[in-house]
Amino acid sequence: MALVFDKMHVIIEGKTKIIYENPDDPKTVFMKFKDDITAGDGVKHDVIQGKALVDWKTNKDIFEYLNRKGIHTHYVESPQECVSIVRKLDYKIDLEVVTRRVAAGSILKWGTAVEGQRFDPLITQFHYKDDPLHDPMLDAAYVEFIISSKQDGHWFKEMREINIDVFQELETAFKQCRIQLIDFKLEYGLIDGKVTLIDEISGGSFRLWPYAKENPDFNQPNILSELDPKGRLDKDNYRLGESLDQVQTKFEQIANLTDTFKDLS
Numbered sequence: 001m002a003l004v005f006d007k008m009h010v011i012i013e014g015k016t017k018i019i020y021e022n023p024d025d026p027k028t029v030f031m032k033f034k035d036d037i038t039a040g041d042g043v044k045h046d047v048i049q050g051k052a053l054v055d056w057k058t059n060k061d062i063f064e065y066l067n068r069k070g071i072h073t074h075y076v077e078s079p080q081e082c083v084s085i086v087r088k089l090d091y092k093i094d095l096e097v098v099t100r101r102v103a104a105g106s107i108l109k110w111g112t113a114v115e116g117q118r119f120d121p122l123i124t125q126f127h128y129k130d131d132p133l134h135d136p137m138l139d140a141a142y143v144e145f146i147i148s149s150k151q152d153g154h155w156f157k158e159m160r161e162i163n164i165d166v167f168q169e170l171e172t173a174f175k176q177c178r179i180q181l182i183d184f185k186l187e188y189g190l191i192d193g194k195v196t197l198i199d200e201i202s203g204g205s206f207r208l209w210p211y212a213k214e215n216p217d218f219n220q221p222n223i224l225s226e227l228d229p230k231g232r233l234d235k236d237n238y239r240l241g242e243s244l245d246q247v248q249t250k251f252e253q254i255a256n257l258t259d260t261f262k263d264l265s
């Protein structure tokens with residue numbers, strides 16, 4: 001029987017999802033995807049018919065894959081289209097944790113990294129989650145100071161470790177589809193005192209660039225020539241002003257790719 005959300009209590013409505021109380025289970029909540037798409041800290045906003053469905057599919061495939069890989073996530077199951085059940089948070093950590101394999105996006109603005117530069121080891125950054133402040137990055141020395149402190153230091157250490165584990169798992173999975181995972185952003189909370197991967201992972205969370213060659217050589221400091229950034233499948237299409245139809249088509253392609261993650265052990 002389809003769930004009826006009209007009478008359910010909304011815990012919070014965000015830019016792309018609504019979180020509802022689960023009347024049958026206080027330990028979980030419903031996460032309902034919306035057709036909205038935003039960029040530039042919410043300044044650019046549109047509604048794309050059917051986006052909720054493709055984001056839900058992508059998110060479901062990715063979280064089921066990560067759960068199978070033993071990553072500690074909030075995801076439980078998806079009882080119907082556009083709806084997932086996730087474990088209820090005790091505490092939301094207001095950080096965006098970004099990991100990068102290849103230089104693209106905001107890291108280029110600081111002037112040192114060159115587009116296509118390959119990072120090995122991966123680079124991880126913590127950003128304070130605040131749209132009006134444009135999600136400022138935490139000072140790296142301050143992060144190290146927190147990690148060395150006895151109090152909450154282990155949260156940061158664990159978030160960084162999980163970000164890297166998830167990156168490696170998803171990089172391997174997309175590699176089977178001849179796509180390079182460039183970077184992504186993840187979020188965390190505490191459930192039963194444990195640092196847990198939360199939120200969604202969908203076309204807006206990462207950059208995905210197809211391979212440009214039959215046999216790309218990723219064993220070099222800059223791999224831009226091996227990749228096809230113009231064929232990108234991710235939300236940069238929206239940020240760069242592509243038509244909404246084109247944005248949706250690319251998101252559908254992502255959902256078709258993550259559908260194959262079911263076959264990965």
Ligand code: C5P
Pocket residue numbers: 096098104105106107135183184185204205206207235
């Ligand atoms: O813009 P920037 O290069 O810092 O983004 C790094 C990664 O984090 C990209 O994959 C982007 O899609 C993602 N991101 C996000 N939400 C934000 C900021 C960045 O999902 N608020």
